[in-house]
Amino acid sequence: MSKTKKLIGQIHLWLGLVIGQPLFVVAITGAILVFEEELEPLVAPALYTSNSSPKGSFYPLDSIMEEVQHQAQDQVIQRIYLEADSSRSVLVQTADKLGDRHVYAVDRYTGKIQTYGLLHKQFFRVVLELHRYLLADKVGKAITGVCCLCFVIIIISGLVLWVPKKMRNAKQRLKIKWTASSKRLNWDLHVVPGFYVALFALIIALTGLVWSYKWYEGIIYYTTDGKPKPSLRLDNNTSAGSFGQFSVDEMVQQVHASFPFEGDVRLTFGDTATNQSIMVQKVNIETLIPNQGSFIYFDGRNGDIIKTVPYADLTTGTKIRRLVYPIHTGSILGWPTKVLAFITCLIIASSPITGFFIWRGRKMKKSKKRK
Template sequence: MTFKKTILTLHLWLGLTSGLVVFVVSLSGAVFTFQDEVRDAVEPYRQVAATGPLLRPSRLQATALRNHPGTTASYLMYPGPGRATVVYMADKAGGSFVAYVNPYTGRELHYQNLRRDFFTIVQHLHMYLLLPPAVGEWIVGPAVLIFVVMLVTGLILWWPKRKTDRRRSFTIKWGARWRRVNYDLHNVLGFYAAGVALLIALTGLMMSYEWVRDSATFVSNGGQSYPAETTPPAIDSLPVAAAAPRPVIDLYYEQMRRLSPGYDMLFLAAPTSVKEPAYGIAYQRALRFYHRDDYYFHPVSGRLLVRRPHGSKSTGAKLVDMNYDLHTGLLLGLGGKIVAFLGSLISASLPVSGFLVWWGKRNKQKKPRQSAALAGA
């Protein structure tokens, strides 16, 4: 068996194994790409008029808790100027909810069950196929790994043998029979989208697998490691702190506003244990997740323990911060999102067109045998 025939066999069987999962993950990723734009168009409560100074997070949490007894508030986000603060909540049954609260007036604008939210369902489909996370991640992760191999083997198979074949390898012969058109769609579109699809797949794997993330940071840092960037400060070694005179989440907020001036979006997590630090993130731009300062606070006193500003981070840490924006195309704005959307759509089409290529060849091989059998009779 020649090298190219071996690659073809590998490409075929890996595609048949992972095709359905790749189709669902890619298509759901394409749908999720413009979630912020769609939400802003159909969910008017996400945007508010700026009428004064922003209210403290404790007051916004108190509004949500008062309106919905029996729930707890875990964390909240100030998405940016002119946008409603999002308070993330949970009930005793394990349900997840969000309350949109006007950060200028303190009035609740909308309360939503995330289990019924369209884009939350799409995200869960994308990440776990709507299965329990512990099960779904063991299906999606390997399928995406296989898809990376498929992209590499597909490029090897696409590579033209002769110079005269190069033009045909870059164009789709629209006037040919449907099988030929489908073959060209699989090969030509696969080639054009390979770079984008590979980037989306690898950034997705960085979210799923710690070893992929560690490998990427190790290479980005030139073989050096910076354990302090991934290790939260220990609370047990600190002396017992006196309780803060005010809600600690307000102290977190005030320190982040002071130390990251001009940053549009803030994420604050309520303390969950006196033995673990609370954390917050300041993002430079609204609805962008790359340029960020990370904070760790004492859960009792509210004292700042560690601040990791964007400028002090290693190249590998910045790459990890950039990962989501790379994955969704956010890093390049609307143009990047369009490219990610088209790349995801083409990725979803590849298992379908590839299956049709295999099915067509399979049936084509049967016809001569059937004809020979009829002639012998």
Template sequence: MSPLKSAFRTVHLWLGLASGLIIVFVCLTGCVLAFEKELEQSWHSERYFVAPASTPRLSLAQVAEAVRAYKPKAKIGGLKVYADPTRTVEVSLAGAPEGGKGRMGREGGRLGNGAEAKGGEARAAGRPAAGGAPGEGPGKDGKGGKGRGEGGGPRVFVNPYTAAITGELNPRDNFFKTVEQLHRGLVAGKAGKLVMGISATVFLFILATGIVLWWPAARKAFSARLKVKWGSGWKRLNHDFHIVLGFYASVFLFVIALTGVGMSFDWVGEGINKLTHSPLKRPEAPESAAPAGAGVAPFAPDAVLALARQQAPDAEFYALQLPKDAKGSIRVAVLRPGAITENATDEVYLDQYSGQLISGQTYAQRPVGQRIRGLFKPVHTGAIFGWPTKVLAFVMTLLGATFPVTGTIMWLNRRRKQQRKQRPLAIAAG
């Protein structure tokens, strides 16, 4: 082995031994998050799905009244309506929840006057959330940049035909939110996030040095390093699992680790913004014009939804974010069919009194930096192209959890072999 490859082997070995346990933990929790949306909706299907009725859907005003009856002190920040007739209406409540029916830690305006529920994950991708990102909790895509996503109040799910409350989700108490916090080290605050970011960076070096070590010196050895010898003993199988499967998984794991670094360090997002000449901060939401007279009623959410459906009749969902105060505007996010992620929405701001268009932006018109950072999470979790890439991400991260184990076994076997060779020499010298 050349001195250069010997140096790479040393780096590969000791980085792997030092970070092996963390890599195994991160990969296993990543496997769970790959199917976050599907598992969440499967475990709580009654929350997300209803049997479609022959009667027309209820108005958003009726849905809001049902939520107020369920939580008298609730302040509605936004509503999300799906085109799928089997989906419930998701209502986001403003403020951080303190638990218990009708209890809210932080208050905003009621439906009509409005309130802004926080959408940390969407803001991390460089844009405001749609109604506090109502209903985008399980499997929400597009998280990137600063990686914030801990804010926001609970979401209430309402049957659009009967106004029955089908469930409530507190994002902070959600199982998958806990797994994500563990996966990203956020349970330990900034220090934990830094550790995970460093671990992802170390993993990149391990993968890069692994490719160098895999690359054979002779062309004849290529085929041997591309196939697992299934009929061999366990030591050879362990070797092939690490070397051969490691080669196939390395490219995918490199992309996963790279996006993990991007979500862990703020400077990555800032650097992307500078390189793409994108704004470092998202623009403030436009304000509504002052009403002509006193006592002017705000533009009704049902009228907003009707306008959105008229402009995009084939949309998969419509998310309404209500204004936070008397000067705020109504934000409408629309997901069109074939969108690359659930956050790849077209957005408009409407005057809350007249319903007139103030400004708008399609997904393609967003700054390049925002779009790149918005892809970090869907690429990282495999949600970028749906089921095929989710399965791929699951398999690759599961393999990633085995490589520290197989690598450690290879190192131990090599040490034992060296010790056996040294014993006869020691006896002869004695």
């Protein structure tokens, strides 16, 4: 082995040993999150599925807000989620005085609150917190960020190490020899699957860095738009009068009239202290490319439309940024890429384990030689 390849091998080894444990957690939780949309109704049916069968017209959102506000008391309503699937419940997210967020699931046909609780205690929220922050807030985010950077280096160095001295021996590294000794089998399980998913693992790692580093996210906008990331929030046109003098149902009707495609709707209520407007996003679910969101901004004091921003008018950087999530989760092309992302995550999770046994076996071999 050349000195260069030996150095690459040491980098690959020690980075793998250092980030092995957090990488395992991030990969396993990532595999679960791939099918979050499909598993949500099964894991928490009361939270995501309406109790009553889909029939008749939807219960007025204005009345749903009143019911939630009565139940939530001093909590402030922040968001409302309306999915295109008529069997799904209306989700209302609130925040209390301590900053804790709560979620209320409301039957969209009867207006009854089915269940509610703290957002950070919901199953998939816990999985997401593990995936991004290791349940350790800023410290966990820093660890997963470094872990993601190191994993990029591990993937690239692993590909270099995979290339044999003589290419005729490459065939041995493309197939697992199940009848081999446990040591050779472990080596095959580390090298062979890793080679096949290397490209997909690299894509997952590179897209994952967007959530870890603002400077990395900024590269997308500077290289495409030539300027920083634009703000998605707008201020109200009016500064006088009380908030809430509007109908949420009328807002949603205007959104559907402006964007007639089938899609999920999210209402985000602005911070009244800073005079922020209400942002309503509708995500088109009819297109091949997912996460195409169009926006309408409403004045939080009187409900007037401030600005309409269809998806076509978004900047190139914003459109690319919106693709990062479906690429990262494997939902970009539906089930085929989801399954591929799931398998890739499982192989990534197994790599620290098989890699550790390779290192341990070599260490024990050297120890025997010394004796």
